[in-house]
Amino acid sequence: MDTESTYSGYSYYSGRSRGSHRHGERSRDRHKSRSKDSSRSEKSVTINAPPAEPLLGDQSARGEEVQDDNWGETTTAVTGTSEHSLSQEDIVRITKDMEDSVGLDCRRYLGLTLAAALGLLVFLTPLAFLVLPHLLWPERLKACGTACEGLFISVAFKLLILLLAVWALFFRSPRAGLPRVFVFRALLMVLVLLFVVSYWLFYGVRILDSQDENYQGIVQYAVSLVDALLFIHYLAIVLLELRQLQPSFSACVTRSTDGEIRHYNLGQLSIQRAALAILENYYRDFPVHNPALLSASKSRAAKHLAGLKVYNVDGPGNNGAGQSRAMIAAAARRRDTSHNELYYEEADHERRVRKRRARLVVAVEEAFTHIKRMQEEDQKKSPGEVMDPREAAQAIFPSMARALQKYLRTTRQQHCHTMESIQQHLAFCITNNMTPKAFLESYLTPGPTLQYGRERWLARHWTLVSEAAVTSxxxxxxxxxxKCIDFSLVVTVKRIPYIKLSEEFIDPKSHKFVLRLQSETSV
Known part of the structure; x- marks a missing residue:
């Protein structure tokens, strides 16, 4: 017990009641679970992202903990070895992510530097047009009248409006790093640069060289520059924002591993911008990728093939093609019985899921009933003796831990939820006075990808594979x-068909009728 550094909530409240004769069994279970997690981590997505803020004021910094599969039954201690265990694939993946992040940061900062330099040039140019005559030939300038002074106010407010508009449109946090430049944004930057350079050339030739004395004309020239910049900003809004709002295409997105399909309407976008829009919707709409659900069918197929044996009665000669044909023929003969096995396996699995779910619902309802009773007792206590939501969650968690873990194992969701995340969610539900059904909804129904922790789903690096240019x-x-590490999304684009509506007029009088009653009709 001297080597244990961190205790789980379950071990603190119920670990003392365990007998010493189960210590060896718990140790073997911990070693088995860690070996399973190490093999599973080689298939998961590793990222270099800052950890999320802990819930309810937990300020202790946690590393990526190795999840024990038996957290519902055993006492778990997180040691220094388990906190710093890395596989060779993890090291290669982290190195690749670091190299990619360095390249993306360089490109991002280069683009920001160019945009900032161009923005300073644009905003300082009208002011320079107004200030340079006063610095170079002040004695030759004509007096600025009332109309000229009014133009100063116009320039000031237009520059302020332009500054706010540019800040709202361009100075936003980047959502992703794209492989190619945004064509329309690059064209707008080139257009603005050429426009400002042409104004400077005209200003240098016609005003600076001749030292024009008409200062009101110089002010009007600066006002025309600001007006033109405002029109260019309007063009940027049309090209960058409004053009893509009207749906023109329907994209069918299929996940390669489990065949999950979603459909999205897209506007006039390039391939890389469409890929970005699809990825943003993917984390919101697609259920989290669960490779454990795919391993069942693979193990079933391997079991059927393992039951087939081929004997070579002609001698030890190399007859691989004949053996393959014999295996295929034997598998075809067993096809009539394999569907019965699949049927009974699925029926048994559904029965076990319903059984585990019923036990879990009862355990959670009893735990929440205990919480309400504790809250009623806390109202009678002094403020110093009242338990906070996190302590209450740790107190009732052992009563539902075993049922919850068995249900997650049966539905193959144990890798998506850690003991710490479950306790945080339980504390969140207690804080906001939620019902047991609200607590269980996250585990009974697989939610979208964003619902789970970042270490479970976030692939930092996606690869866009396209035959056409990504800027087209x-x-x-x-x-x-x-493509990401574990799977890929196949996107097929179809154009939304042209719809033609016709009108058919119905005369309101055609709906009227006369009811004629005969004298012998009983009413």
Missing amino acids: GLKEGTIFLL
Whole structure:
């Protein structure tokens, strides 16, 4: 016990009641669970992202903990070895992410530097047009009248409006790093640069060289520059924002591993911008990728093939093709019985899921009933003796831990939820006075990818695979792939068809009728 550094909530409240004869069994279970997690981590996505803020004021900094599969039954201690365990694939993945992040940061800062330099040039140019005559030939300038002074106010307010508009449109935190430049944004930057340079050339030739004395004309020239910049900003809004609002294409997104499909409407976008929009919707709409659900079918197929044996009665000669044909023929003969096995396996699995779910619902309802009773007792206590939500969650968690862990194992969701995340969610539900059904909804129904922790789903690096240039626009039949470490998203683009509506007029009088009653009719 001297080597244990951190105790779980379950070990603190119920670990003392365990007998010493189960210590060896718990140790073997911990070693098995850690070996399973190490093999599973080689298939998961590793990122270099800052950890999320802990819930309810937990300020202790935690590393990536190795999840014990038996946290519902055993006493778990997180040691220094388990906190710093890395596989060779993790090291290669971290190195690749660091190299990619360095390249993306350099490109991002280069683009920001160019945009900031161009912005300073744009905003300082009108002011320079107004100040340079006073610095170079002040004695030759004509007096500025009332109309000229009014133009100063116009320039000031237009520059302020332009500054706010540029800040709202361009100075936003980047959502992603794209492989190529945004064509329309680059064209707008080139247009603004050429526009400002042409104004400077005209100003240098016609005003600076001749030292024009008409200062009101110089002010009007600066006002025309600001007006033109405002029109260019309007053009930027149309090209960058309004053009893509009207849906023109329908994108079918299919996940390669489990065949999950979603459909999205897209506007006039390039392939890389469409890929960015699809990835943003992916984390919100697609359920979290669960490789454990895919391993069942693979193990079933391997079990069927393992039951087939081929004997070579002609001698030890190399007859691989004949053996393959024999295996295929034997598998075809067993096809009639394999569907019965699959049927009974699925029926048994559904029965076990319903059984585990019923036990879990009862355990959670009893735990929340205990919480309400504790809250009623806390109202009678002094403020110093009242438990905070996190302590209350740790107190009732052992009563539901075993049922919850068995349910997560049966539904193959144990890798998506850690003991710490479950306790945080339980404390959140207690804080906001939620019902047991609200607490269980996150575990009974697989939610979207964003619902889970970042270490469970966030692939920092996606690869866009496309035959066409990623800066080209979407077209009918465009197909591209978005690949990450564990799976890929196959995107097929179809154009929304042209819809023609016709009108058919119905005369209101055609709905009127006359009811004629005969004398012998009973009413």
